[in-house]
Amino acid sequence: MVKTDRDQIRVFAGRASRDLAESICAYMNVPLGQGHTDMFPDGELIVKIDEDVRGRDCYVVLSTHHPVNANLMELLIYIDCLRRASARRITAVVPYFGYARQDRKDEGRVPITAKLVANMLTAAGANRVITIDLHAAQIQGFFDIPVDHLVAAPVIIEHIESIRDQLGDIVLVSPDVGNVKTANAFATQLGGDLAIIDKRRKSGTEIESANLIGDVKGKTVLMVDDQVSTAGTMCGAAQMVMEYGATDVIAACSHPVLVGLAMERIQSSPISQLITTDTIPCGLRCEPIQEKLVVLSVAELLGEAISRIHENRSVSSLFKPGNSSKR
Secondary structure (H helix, E strand, C coil), X not given: CCCCCCCCEEEEECHHHHHHHHHHHHHHCCCECCEEEEECCCCCEEEEECCCCCCCEEEEECCCCCCHHHHHHHHHHHHHHHHHXXXXXXXXXXXXXXXXXXXXXXXXXXXXXXXXXXXXXXXXXXXXXXXXXXXXXXXXXXXXXXXEEECCHHHHHHHHHHCHHHHCXXXXXXXXXXXXXXXHHHHHHHCCEEEEEEEEECCCCCEEEEEEECCCCCCEEEEEEEEECCCHHHHHHHHXXXXXXXXXXXXXXXXXXXCCCHHHHHHHCCEEEEEEECCCCCHHHHHHHHHHEEEECCHHHHHHHHHHHHCCCCCHHHCCCCCCCCC
């Protein structure tokens, strides 16, 4: 628990991230900021701050997950509301940053929506952004304001180390080539071998995992990624390593996006455990995979970062050597 000047700091919660915000406040020993969001009958949102924030250091906690546009709009309105209420500094705490996969033009006549979202947050009045495990680390450069890019790896590694004796020989498997740096960082921290799956994409919706580079026979496979969305890549990779002789498969990700057929795929896959965090709330939607799900909290990580920013202390010292973001 950290000591923080209660009179100058305010942490507010968007509707979709209230539980996480409450946990952050509990760690920081500060009350949750008084504000609420209502919806008009036509779907428009209105945010109301129910306390004085003039001259205060304000933080808005809200992940822009599904429904992405509604959560993003609420975040923008919250920031604008605080700016017009004369907050001294406004920090958008976005544990899961939506639209991060649209970070470049990979074909003609497509947008770079991650840059657009960065512009919108800045235009709304954000002075700073805190986020966790961006899908592409270079998105930090899309902002003209400071960005604190945290990683959930220490939280996940701490849990895995607590059950390390139960796993036997482990091998870290990257489910695609783009995630090799992250898998290698985990392998270094946990003392396991490294294997890579060469993933070939048939189309925008079909993925074929073609080749395995490395040895998994007789070992527990730990697969890590920044997020699991439809779970097609992860479950396909899990099936493949089992065919190559793996004894068990444990998957880990920072963001449990889990949309489309994800629940059905994970439930019927060889994955025995999915370790993830509360950057996106699981709740009842994850009930079909409850027996396989382990949800860790990033509240202390975010609470410590917020406290250090408020007190003008280093945030970079939160990172451990070897942690690396995808791409």
